[in-house]
Amino acid sequence: MTEHVAIIGVGQTARYRSKISVSLAGLVREAALEALADAGLEWDDIDALVLGKAPDMFEGVVMPEIMLAEALGGTGKPVIRVHTAGSVGGSTAIVAAQHIKSGQFQRVLTVCFEKQSESNAQWALSPSTPFRPHFNSGAGGMFAPVIRDYMRISEAPEDVGCRVAVKDRQHACRNPRAQLQLQDISLEKVQESPMLWEPVRFLEACPSSDGACAMVMVNGRHTESSENPPAWVHATAMRSEPSFYPWRNEVDPSAGRECARELYQKAGIRNPRKELDCAEIYVPFSWFEPIWLENLGFCEKGEGWKLTLDGATHMDGGDIPWNCSGGVLSSNPIGASGMIRFAEAALQVRGMAGDHQVADARKAMGHAYGGHNQFFAMWVVGADKPV
């Protein structure tokens, strides 16, 4: 017998930006305390702790759950640490949900974090490891060829990426948590920003951020402690595929496509663009919006960029707003970024997203990916308890 899972607490650090003066424990506690307050619960009410982050080298602490558990009330409790590359925030939320769904736990706290100010992402993502050729690219250098390939296949106009950047940066101005608050953003400003990894410009890339995100998930019978409405987990899915094989399509990875198919099938969704009210999708470089629009079945292949150009994903007038929070493009504490997507989806269906709230949002999707476009985690949450 499996149980219904409800999110009754969401917490995030006040604003995603460098917090070099805060300890790791202070960082995660800030988010956790806000989630507990939202849930109307205390540390002692929590049965288990599910932590996620990636990778450990960003802060220089091996398996940091070992030393952070106590700051999160984990002493004497089950504590588990998930690490699935960039998708980890989503995977961690799903593992936390499974703690409840399994019937083994009633109230679970899940926290993801990253403190990029402690290190240098370009360095940490370009390791010289034994038994492997050195790959000194960082994330931007790895994804730029994929983007170039997408532009070639889809025949998208050159300015699509810049327009995604403008949209997400406009959205970010409505979210006080977002790190980048670029009030005077314009297409020209993005186009004139320096080219980092051709075709990705500076303003088309995510920043380096510090931050933590937390959620309290409970068995559906225990939602009453929170003064706020719950978000209900309607479906979750996780899929992975290897980095390299000869027939692999990195632009439209089969793991992403199959993950979305499984998710929609479990959630009873036939047309995600019509049936979802909004989505928080992992877009660390602007061009990943059209790439994922196609991969996740929001449109036919080759049509993703048209949705972007038509304004379909914009909060103002779009029929399927994407990344109303400003997305990964506006804040990227890597290990937490996936969980922020999942948590923002929950805030939307709870009606708690503030100035970036989509009116009457009843059903929303959270998405995270990692590695070489190969690890995927997704969920659909709703305002209504699933039948």
Add this chain to the structure above:
Amino acid sequence: MRDVAIVSYAQAPMQRDAGGLSDVEMLVPVIDRALSDVNLERGDIDFICSGSCDYLAGGAFSFVMAVDALGATPSAQESHVEMDAAWALYEAWLKFQCGDIDIALIYGFGKSAPGELPDVLSLQLDPYYTQPLWPDSVSLAAIQAQMALAQGRFSERDMAAVVADSRAKAVNNPAAQLKGSIAVEALLGEPTFVSPLRKHDCCPITDGCSVMILASKEKAKSLCERPAWIRGIDHRMESHFLGTRDLTVSSSAQKSAQVIEIHSDKVDVAELYAPFSHQQIILQQALALTERTVINPSGGALAGHVLMAAGLDRFGAAAQEIWAGRADRAIAHATSGPCLQQNMLAVLEGA
């Protein structure tokens, strides 16, 4: 609770240095063996979960390439914990309880040889107050042993007896790294390494990997004559700050033992993940194990210690005792963190 059983387990030979073999090259034959032992193919697996540590390979996302060992397509339901693979098993067990899966493949791997493991593990400590002092894992264990010796909880002779027993039992374990007959007196004649620990009190540095297959009640009986059923499983964390907990006991193992009701007097076999000889005694005392229980028939972690797989290996070794009919009821234990900070306990049964 939905019944889940261990139906297959394969382990690479535990060796001091696997040389130029990559993680993927180590894993492929072991995955093949775990599958073929129960006539399964990769396509039969519903869920895959693994445990490993980036800091062993010295690079971020080191587990990513290991996914290559699973085969290319179709995409898999897959997850990873930056913990011993026993916790990967736990994540899979929860998924079984959700009713989502019927067959899961678990693997753990690690090559400790390329780095200086005791120093690497000191990076696991609190980075503000403890780590800057660079206490290494052996020195911390030595503090724990010294405290327990000073309190008279056991003697150095008891510790040597644990080592002699491990070496003797490991003779029957083809994967073991350290094995053989050696007298307690001879061990006590060895010089200390980090006092009061002698080298043989410490687990060896080992390269290797392990793979396990779990199955639901519906599937297990067709795959395995006598599946090792997981009747209870629980894990608990303790304080990280060494001055705030009693290092001479294992309160978390004790708590888990209560939660899953191990019934100390009815345990045929206990596979305890004790990286240091004295930690095995602390665990035996915490679980109140009696003479009846055979401890670590595989030789335990002192006979070979693949960091990130050694906890899963205890589940594998306990399951082997049940498959062979040598045990009806066994305990598997895993640990993580300095001085037994985090512990997992499971009860396995043959019927």
